[in-house]
Each structure stands twice: as structure tokens, then as C-alpha cells.
Amino acid sequence: MKENSLQGKAIRALAREIRASLQTLYEEREAAGLAWIILENITGSRREQIMIRGDEPPDAGQLNAISQILQELMKGKPLQYVLGETEFYGLKFKVTPSVLIPRQETEELVQWILQTEAASGSPLTAGKTSAATAVTTMGGTTRMAGEAAGKLPLSLLDVGTGSGCIAIALKKNLSGAEAWACDISDKALKLASENASLNEAEIRFEHADILDEQTWGRFPSFDIIVSNPPYVTESEKTAMAVNVLDHEPHLALFVGNDDPLRFYRAIANFALQKLRPGGSLYFEINEAFGPQTLELLRETSFQHISLQKDLNGKDRMVRGFK
């Protein structure tokens, strides 16, 4: 769409025009959703506010920005990379093609962890004070929460942190927790650290190849270890959407066909060494390997293991306790 074809358009007409352009590449509903996200981003107003001021045309600078965004989108670049930002668990994150775009399934993983913590009565769950209180974990053991108790505060590690979304969302919602995050990618770690500053979350970032046992020594022990590791097999590549395949980092996505559970096995062994008694391990998983990932946790002597489906009814998360 040419910039001058947008000029003088009232904003609702503009939304329709953007949608029509995008429909050559996206389905109608997705195109309509994208059109509003673009307008919200450019005007800095929420959709409801834009609707109220519907007859005010955007200025020349805004039209120019819309036109550039459309050009990038028409090349198949994901909107989050075009805008350079996204939302995850109600927080804003910068994203670049060096990191995976945070997904809704991963928000569900964060939700599951926070619900489990809340159900265990943790005083660290956001909104509650960090008192010196004994907390019985699902694993059946007791840990002391709160530094005032003279005990270690709840600590967590996110393995393969990417944009930092899991670690930062957990840190923001488990006040007083000590949060660590690691990744093999320096570029991801740099961006994750920017996101931590943006969200005022104190996180300790470590560069580590989790498949290399020699790097494990630099980590202390944790109450929670979580990971959304690379889990798409090479043979699943052909079924993937082109805008994922062409734009998202392959280091974050793929694992060889010969050993699709490679990361899960390594991280489960790492967790067996690094989790405190009663500590918990959470994974996001490939829907094709639910029972196999559970079996892996069982074989690695994790207890109270469970498999959780995502909102689309797909096997998506597993959990086990040490």
C-alpha cells in the first residue's frame, strides 16, 4: 500500500485499508487483529480510544510509519520483530530476530508455576509480604521463605532464557525471589538483560551451554528450574509457517531428529544435581512427546510428575519434584 493512498483517511477507514492489504498474506481475522495492533502502536492509544476519536486522520509522520510497517509485514516478517516489541504476561519486552518471540503457551507455563507456588502457600507470590514463613512444597519437604528467617530465599533458574520472558515474569510475580537465567546466545543474553532493566527486574544472567556439564559448576542450588528448550525436530520443519522458519532463530527452535529429548535429558540431570530437596522442575514440551518426556522425568527419579495441556488441548508442559 502506498503512503499517499492512506492520506486523509479517517482512522476506521484506515484500519479497513490496512486489513485489506494484509489479507493478501494473512487470514481475515489475523489481518484485522494486526491492523489494530499497528494503529495502537503508531498512535500510542488503545483500540477503544482510537474508535472514539474515529474521524481524526493520522498525521504524515504516522502514515509514513504505517507504510513502512506494512512493507516489512508484506515480506513475511513477524509483527513483533517489525515493531521491535511484544507483550508477555502483561509486561512489555523488546524482541529482535536473535530471540524467539514469546508465545502464549509459555505464558501458560508461567501461570502454572505461579499457581503451584500460590497453592503451596508461598508468601513470595506477588501481592503478599515476604515474611519468614515455612512453606511446604508439593514435593512434601519444607523450605523457609524470607531472608528474615536467616534461610535462603526462594531461588529460580530459567534455562534458555531468550528474551528473558519466563525469568522476568516469574521474578515480577514472586517478590523476593532470587532469579537466575542462562542462555548459550550472547545476543539473547544482552537483550534479556535490557528487558530485565526495562521491567525493573533483578536477574542474574549467565552465559552457559547447558548441554556441557562443565558449565554446571557455576550455578548454585535452586527451588525452581524452568526451561522452554529448543524442541522442534528437523523433520517437523516442513510443516512450519514460513514466517517462523525464515525469521526466528534456528538455535532457539530446532533439535536433531536422532535425539529430540536431548535438552530435556540434560536439564533433568542438571536439575537433579541443582534442585534443593522438594524443588520443582518445569518444562514446556513438544506436543508430540508428552508421554516420553514424562517417562524421562520418571527415569531421572523425579516425583509427583504431571503433564499439562495448553489452552488448545495439546500436551504442552510437564512438571516434576525432586
Ligand SMILES: C[S@@+](CC[C@H](N)C(=O)[O-])C[C@H]1O[C@@H](n2cnc3c(N)ncnc32)[C@H](O)[C@@H]1O
Ligand atoms: C525455545 S527458545 C526459548 C526462549 C524463551 N525462554 C521463551 O520461552 O520464549 C530456547 C532458548 O534456548 C537457547 N539455547 C539453545 N541451545 C542452548 C544450550 N545448549 N544451552 C543454553 N541455552 C540454549 C536458545 O538460544 C533460545 O534462547
